[in-house]
Structure formats: structure tokens, C-alpha cells
Amino acid sequence: MRVSVIGCGYLGAVHAASLAQLGHTVTGVDVDSEKIAHLGAADPPFYEPGFADLLRSSLASGRLRFSTDYADAASCDVHFICVGTPQADGSRAADLAFIRASVAALIRVLEGQTRRTVVVGKSTVPVGTARSIAADLALTSPNTVLVWNPEFLREGLAVKDTLEPDRIVYGLEDGERGQFGARTLDQIYSQALGRNTPKIETDYETAELVKVSANSFLALKISFINAVSRVCDATGASVTDLSSALGLDERIGPKFLRAGLGFGGGCLPKDLRAFSVRAAQLGAAGLAELLDQVDRINLDQRDHIVELTAAAAGPDLAGQRIAVLGVAFKPGTDDLRDSPALAVAAKLAQRGAVIAVYDPAAGPNLPAAIPNLPLTVAATPADAVKGATAVLVLTEWPEFSNLDPTELGPLVARPIVIDGRNTLDPALWRQSGWEYHGVGVR
């Protein structure tokens, strides 16, 4: 099919290249000319495992091109809206400016077209947004059908999650028009559907809510275990053993029960906050309060790690050299958006600590992300820990669990390690002479 992908950020760029890989002819559109130039030259503007190869092969197939001009999408049968919905400045709600602008631009292209086209919303939006976009489209482009089809990709696994989704959700309008939209999308996703990927066909509101509920529930699991980890600290229990035992209950499951520094990134925090704002607007005060508490517990973990560092290394952090290993919001990405690790580094720097950061992927992004923070970016973990009075592991990159504490010991001023992700072997580090502190573990 001929498709356009409007918005070529993380979601859109991977979606566009994946659809071309699946055999569709794809035009990726974005107003950011620099981003479009990079994508068109097979140079990914962000780090994502497998994406560079996918982009290269999709461009080489001749089925993928990028443009800054919406008019280049005019001949497409299906238009995917993949623009960002970040947290609004000075508010906890979602900023829908990019959605509004892209729909307005698309309407100008579709106006007057007599054949049927399908517009597919993939962005994460507050419930009620799809119905209002459908009403706007109906005014000027009555032949256009809107489907809401949320995306569940995880950074670091974006290519796999796009090509092999674990579920497909369509939010549809009632009747024949909705069915036309659903059958059109079935053709787009024919490979995944052929593998019996579960599909749910529902209304717009449910489809919108599936996405924010999923992200909020994941956030809730993480904040639950982090809150319990404080009780473990107070009693000497082990949150790691507790999580393993909880996870064996099929009704609970083992995932998203890793205690530590908490969640961050471009999705979970802002989706949780936007859902809370929307729930409060709709009179669902109980849900809004629950989500706000999840957010508070999560942010509190950052202060907890700072206090743990101050308690171990001495309360006056001014002038202390502190090594931060891992600064991306999670392993497998160079994304620093709402990174818990970066927030801890910034809080320590504000208390006068001299911070050296090592991250396998996000290091080069640091100066642009935090131009005013006096952090040094080290090329290796050994460089970062030189002369440190505390070493903080804040993102669980696999290479950190393989670090040799006997090799690092002679490099530091004081052998104190704060394991903010419970990723190290406490016994190994203690045997090598280190003072070890984890989250909810002895």
C-alpha cells in the first residue's frame, strides 16, 4: 500500500522504515529538515539497536523516502500520525500542539479528494482526542476514515516491537466506515496478523485508554516495588528475593518489579501525568490520586539515592568526586529524556559534588542535554571512577554487572559503591573491599 508517516521521531522513523520493510511504499514527512536530511541519508538521528540497518535496507529497496512537504504524501492511501505529545510547559497535561498542526496540514492535503483514505493515529493522546480529530476531518474530508491504533514500542526494542507487536488495537468509528478502516489496516499488518498476533477492535476512547493505562500500570508496578523496598531497608528483608517470589505468581508476573532508581524516559512519566490530569477533568479523582502517588514515589527514589550517597560518603558533598556509571534512562538507548540517572547527577552537582559520568551510548548527548551542569564525560568506567569518593551505578547496562571491583578498587579515593539498579553482585564487591549499598537489599 502507499502510506505516509507524519512525524519522523522515534516512533515515526521506526514505523516508516518497518512498513517499507514489510513491502509498503512509504513517504516519511517531518517539518524538521535536519532530521529528514539525516534519515534520507540513512543516518539515524538517534541510537536504536537494529534501526540503522533497517533504515539502510528500506531506503535501498526504493520503497522509502523522506520529505518536509506534506504535498508529497497526497497520493497515499493511508496516513499515519506519529508526532510527539510531550508534557506541556508549566503543566502536567499533554501538549497536543504537534497533533493539531499535523492534522491541520493533513486536512489541507486531503481536502477535496474524492477517493477514500484512512488516517491512523498512533500518537499517545488524552482520551477524547480521536473523536475531535474525526469531527475535524469530517468537516472538510468526508471521504477520510480515522482509526486510532496505539503503538506500544519500547526503546531499545523498537524495531522488534514494530515488526512483531504483541497486540494490535484498532479504535474505530461505528458501521461500514469503521470496518473499511479496519480492513485497510489489516492489509498493512497482514504479516503480523498472519502470525495470529492478538487484535482488539474497539471504539476510539478505549483504544486511547489502552495505551495510557498500559504505561500507567507499568509505572504502578515499579513504584509499588520501590515503595516496598523501603520496608525491606527498614527490616533487613531483600526486595530482590521478594520480587522473584512475587513474580512466580502468574497473576502478578515477574516483569517491571525491579526495584531501583525508578522509571523515566519519554513515555511513562509524561503519560502517567497526562492521564492523571485527564482523569481529574473527567471526575475520576481516585485514579488521579493513585497516579499522582505513583509519580511521587518514583521521583522520591531519586532523592533517596542522593541521601544514600550523602550518608555513605559524608553529608557534605561539596568538592567530593563522584562517579556516575550510566546516565541513559534505561540500558539499550542513548535517550536522556526524564532520565532518573541524570536527575541524580544534577542533584549531586547542585550540592557541589564534582561529577564524572560514563555511559556506553548517552555520553556524547550529555553536553547538549545539560549545557549548564559542570559534568565531565569519561570514555571508560575506569576513567570515571578515578579519585572518586563514591561510585554510583544508575543505569543497568550489562557491562556494569561485569565490572571487576578488584581492578576499580585501586583507582578510587574511597571504595563506596551505590548500586541504584541492584545490578551488581553485593558479595563480590564486599569481598573486594568495597562498601556496598543497594535499594532494598542488604
Ligand code: UDX
Ligand atoms: C514504555 C513502554 O514499555 C512501552 O510499551 C511504550 O510504548 C512506551 O513506554 P520505554 O519508555 O521504552 O517504553 O521504557 P520501558 O522499557 O517501559 O522502561 C521504563 C522505565 O522503567 C525505565 O526507566 C526503566 O529503567 C524502568 N524500570 C523498568 C524499572 O525501574 N524497573 C523495572 O522493573 C522495569
